[in-house]
Amino acid sequence: MxxxxxxxxxxxxxxxxxxxxxxxxxxxTQTVHPALYPIDAGTKGVAASRWPETPVADLVKGQSIYYANCSKCHELPKIEQFSERKWIHEIDEMAPKAELSSSEKDLLSKYVLSFRDAHSTH
Ligand code: HEC
Structure with a gap:
């Protein structure tokens, strides 16, 4: 050679x-599609009024949990397609499947519900 x-x-x-x-x-896996369900002004606004003690950094953690853990078995669900009631039910069902701790579940819920509230029409 x-x-x-x-x-x-x-x-x-x-x-x-x-x-x-x-x-x-x-x-x-950390931040796969940052632009898909962004933490925009609307999402931050909902979180600030519903959970005033929750910093934006927690929403970012919730978003990372969503992207990384909720797309393993199926496509990442479109957040704005379901009602809040349905989301709370689904997160209860899916947290054990995704093996989330209770604090991860809490972070995920705040992110999903804030984004949903800001973007859903129902
Ligand atoms: C271990 C595999 C697995 C993981 C991880 C998982 N899911 Fe699921 N998911 C399923 C299965 C299977 C179904 C359909 C059957 C059911 O509802 O149990 C489903 C259904 C759903 C539905 C209902 C869709 C509809 O059209 O009604 C939603 C919403 C959902 N998952 C969200 C999530 C979220 C949020 C996470 C992350 C916390 C997650 N999933 C993680 C397996 C998983």
């Missing part, structure tokens, strides 16, 4: 391996 190719392939293998080892490149 030509020595140049030997070095070149060694470098390529190193790059490939460091990519695999870099945890950053693996965490693709």
């Amino acid at each position: 030509n020595i140049k190719y030997f070095f070149l392939s060694t470098i390529l293998i190193c790059l490939f391996e460091s990519c695999k080892l870099n945890p950053q490149s693996q965490s693709t």
Whole structure:
């Protein structure tokens, strides 16, 4: 083997391996579609009036939980399609399926219900 190719392939293998080892490149589930159900002014406004003690950072956590944990078995449900009543029921049913802790369930609920309230017509 030509020595140049030997070095070149060694470098390529190193790059490939460091990519695999870099945890950053693996965490693709955190914020998959930030624009799909955004934490916009409407969503923030609902959260601020219903849960004044909840910081926007908690909505961001709820959104990450939604994207990462609720698209494993089916498509991510369209948030605005269901009533609040139906959402509360579904979150109760799905939290154990998604193995959410009670605090994760709480964060998810605030995010989903705020977005829903701001965007749904029913
Ligand atoms: C382990 C697989 C699994 C996970 C994880 C999961 N689901 Fe589901 N989901 C299902 C199955 C199966 C159904 C349909 C049967 C049922 O309702 O139990 C369903 C149905 C639903 C429905 C009802 C859809 C309709 O048209 O009525 C909603 C809403 C929903 N899931 C939301 C969620 C949310 C929110 C999460 C995250 C907390 C989640 N799911 C995580 C398996 C899962």
